[in-house]
Amino acid sequence: MAESDLSLPEIRTFNAVVLAGNFTRAAQRLSVSQPAVTAQMRKLESRFEGPLLERVGNGLRLTELGQRLYRLTAQFSELDQSVQALITPGEGARLEEIRIATASPLVFMPLIARFAQAYPDVALNLHTATTDECHQVLANREVDIGLFPMHWEDRRLSRLAYRDHDLIAIVPLNHPLAGLSSLSLHQLEGESLIFSRRYSYTQQLLDSLVQQAGLALNSTILIDSRTDICEAVAHDLGIGFAFRGDIPAEGRYAVVPIQEASAAVTEHVVWLKGRSDLPEVRCFVDLTMQVLGESQASCFR
Structure with a gap:
């Protein structure tokens, strides 16, 4: 392997640090020691001309170079999870955390609460932002699910209509x-x-x-x-x-x-098509479809 080639342990470690926010939690996520995480990160950063991470308070933040690398390596992480799910179905389907970005917290809080009740052991990371910001972090794979009114076309994304309001x-x-x-x-x-x-x-x-x-x-x-x-x-x-x-x-x-606002705005559950098979995406989408089905059934009672 050429010196510039990234190894799988380096990629796994980098992704774990990004998702966990610091070396200690990344080590726990990977079931390795913190010095092992530090060693892998030093080896990884030595391949680049600038730093990938910078310290912010008690945590870490990606530099611009780190963000560019993560947009590439996050795809490997998804592939890795999908392969593990095929090898050991019971283990691969286990959820540890779900990251959600929403522009409409009041609209979606009942759905989020329903998910938390169905998966009480899954850590919930909720980010509130504008619609455009939610779309951006979803496209960058910084979150798993977006909850916002998707009023434009994006072929990378799938969506479910959840609720209309004016x-x-x-x-x-x-x-x-x-x-x-x-x-x-x-x-x-x-x-x-x-x-x-x-x-x-x-x-x-x-x-x-x-x-x-x-x-x-x-x-x-x-x-x-x-x-x-x-x-x-x-x-x-x-x-x-x-x-x-x-x-x-x-x-x-x-x-x-408002009379001029005659057309209702539709709130959507949104996810990247390429991540549809990941447990965190699949479980949230399945639950949403169940909730929507229950809602439609109640209208005909």
């Missing part, structure tokens, strides 16, 4: 618009509005609808968190926006559908 305005209870069954964006001209960050799907859709309506709605209040937007509305700072299922049902603000 864009609504969050209105202070004492506001004249609070009692309406629906409102038009034209009725919001001159109102104090609360916008979310521009790269959130909620704000992207709202901006698109405003542009199509030929309006110029602006806001001097920008808030990232949906929970904080609801709190700001409850304190009469203005009118906010969200998808219906993304905010808690409370009595401190009114929820009014």
Whole structure:
């Protein structure tokens, strides 16, 4: 083997360190000693011109070079798991951890809780982010499952439709618009509005609808968190926006559908097609299909 060729132990060690976040947990994952992990990582890094990892607090973070390497070696890790599942089916199907990224935690929390109940010994690593960020970490194999409204085509991904909901305005209870069954964006001209960050799907859709309506709605209040937007509305700072299922049902603000947002947004369970046979993906997708089947059955009772 040429000196520049990576060995299987080096790849396994590197992937374990990335997934575990430090050398100690990586050693536990691999059932080896921590010095063995350190030795493999030193050997691996000696092949590259720069570091693959950098220390952050008590953990480790991939450098740009490390991220590029992991995008390649993660595919080996998936192949390794699939082969092990064929060799020893009982062992290969055992789950230890599942990594999930979601842009809609309130929508998907019942499904996540159902998974945790079905697999109580599986560690749950939940990452909340915007739709675009969830798509990115899923494509980079940094998570196993994505839970977000996938409103575009990506041939690398498979998806299951989970729930539909619509864009609504969050209105202070004492506001004249609070009692309406629906409102038009034209009725919001001159109102104090609360916008979310521009790269959130909620704000992207709202901006698109405003542009199509030929309006110029602006806001001097920008808030990232949906929970904080609801709190700001409850304190009469203005009118906010969200998808219906993304905010808690409370009595401190009114929820009014937006007429221009006639088409419902579909939330999806998303995964990489090439990872469909991995236990963590297969088990979550199977459970989702079971839950969806139960939901459809209840509609016909």
